[in-house]
Amino acid sequence: MHLPLGGALVTPMSAGELAGKVRAAGQALGFVRVGFAAIDPLELGAERLDAWLAKGHHASMDYLLGPRHDPRRLLSEAKTLIAVALAYPATHSLVPLRASLDGPPLTGVVARYARGEDYHDVMRKKLRRLADAVANLLGRPVLARHCVDTAPLLERAAAERAGLGFAAKSAMTIIPGVGSYVMLGELLVDADLTADSPMAPRCGSCRLCLDACPTGAIVDDHVIDARRCISYLTIELQGPIPRDLRPLIGARVFGCDVCQDVCPFNASAESKPSAPELAERASLAAPDLISLLELGSARYRALVKGTALRRTHRAQLARNAAVALGNSHDARAVVPLVRALAAHTSGLVRGHAAWALAEIGEAARALALAPLTCARDHDAEPFVREEAALALERLTQADRRR
Template sequence: MSGGGDRSPAGGTLAEQPLEERIRALGLALGLDALGFAGPEPTARTEFLRDWIARGYAGEMDYLERRIEERIDPRRVLPGVRTLIVGALACAPADGPALEPEGRGIVARYAGGDDYHDVLLDRLRALEAALPALAGRPVRSRCYVDTGPVAEKAAAEQAGLGWIAKNTCLIHPELGSNLMLGVVLCDLELAQDGAGTDHCGSCRACLDACPTDAFPEPYVLDATRCLSYTTIELRGAIPESLRAAQGDRVFGCDVCQTVCPWNRSRPRGPLADPLGLRTRLAPREIWRAPSLAWLLALDEEDFLAATRGTALRRSRRLGLLRNALVAAGNAGLPSLRPLVARHAEGDDVILREHALWALEQIDARAAAGA
């Protein structure tokens, strides 16, 4: 941005605008789709985390509990923090048929492109680096994109970027919920935007569509039943009771967002992408509908090459193979049997058990003449 003559959207030179607007303008110029300001105090949303974990809904995500006090109160993360600057970047919503062609797996929309942590963190760090110049004084700050003890969705709601919906996603009224969120904590006293308003109304499409019944009540997710947890976060065996519902998904699940009316229409058409950020987030060809046969044969070297720079690394190869075995069992295709059988004789106890389960499904389908 050059000095002096830059005009802000609201008129006048940028230098004449309040600090909040100059930070917002820079965030948008850096490629963020929305940016808001929230206070650092704990809220009912962050306090709810404690209750949610106590109910056992966090499963094995121990890291959530380890730094729970910081998650609830950002002032414990950065003493002297006055404002949470929350940035959102929208990726293109999931499209295409809900079920992929036979023998192919489904990967959550956000995961098949460049890792959103890297894409968004890079933007927020640039914003963070500019704060001292914009404020005209040194600024103490920290920046996180799922990388620290910060409740990003709660902060985004407080910053006016939308509301935490019945499916527990943050929905922005114009951008929908296919959002990547990040937070800059800083010691600048900035005017807060005010919390977003809930627009779920009487809708319950997400609750009804969830294949695993993972919502014990609206606005509450039991992560231990959610496919985004069982296929990504969970390191051990996927509970048998959830395997059929996994269908052909091999990494994450988009169902409760795909069915949401706030993601279905974008009145102003597709979002522009002047900096190519959305293009970077879009799934690479290899991950649009990966063949289960290919996944089942992945060795470590192939896995590392295919997942380089993506969030798919999080599942590790064994996790992805485990997921692919469940998808293969659900597909019931005899052509996959030899690939599945190899894992039934391998060294890994988790893969062996999932392979035996998948063989049972394939054989049962064959016996039934399907």
């Protein structure tokens, strides 16, 4: 329940006038767009989701299986869905497919949205203030529920119905004039506000994102197969990354921006974030891969505190760093990878370190053969023994071909 500030007399307003004032209040809070939609079930979005789930494109994300199409399940008294967008920095730095081949440091790439403070926290605070603004404008208590990503709601479908942007072939929501480097949020309120009109798709014949995706994860217009998507593989996937996809991940250690970086709608996007908290942190702009591989518990906690990286465990980040170091093909990665193979407490990391040593190839052979043989014959985990055996095979086959 959001209460109005006491004292002020409020003149009754039409739903249209109220919508205009709430939009202005949202923009004053830093939202780059604010739109309004009727609270009805999001049938079209539900159909798309069902078809996607039926094909298994959600991989292991079973939390997506429950109902997400009816906003009233979240607040039965809701009358309007307010959709908002926050912008995160969209600087167009070149994202390397491989880590630097020469000169220190060997760095990884974190998706742009995750380089600042966790946007969930920023969004929640701003949505609460927007709900307060609605209560003040109405001069009465307002029932409201804010939703950010984790709530069971089809937020892209909601944003599109509220006219924020259109459904793009990359499965992102694109806001003309702003682009897609935005986070979406929703506020359900028990007040009538005039709805905006949905926006027709504008991708036209463009297919840049489909062609640029490093792993071929955009399997059709608007359809991402999470099983191939680097965002899923580096963030959600708890176990081993499929071997055939590891070389395609490049230096990315948390998420991927390729399908957005190539989009013409982002070419003129402003780089100014909606809130100072969303600005890049130096520690996440280009994290050192060897430090990530060797991250201890205390340093892990310090690195991820207050950021979206909290979603990944320490071993997942180290696994991702091992893959990126393998993809660097850089001799400086050999000693840290040998150390990880021999002594990391996580079998997931030891196994990926074995793969990375083989990926580095010639430069790794002299130092890696003995620890790989030891891991193949003695490691406690079958996954590590298998990876070590495969790595030895690759290194010795390459040796024979010389």
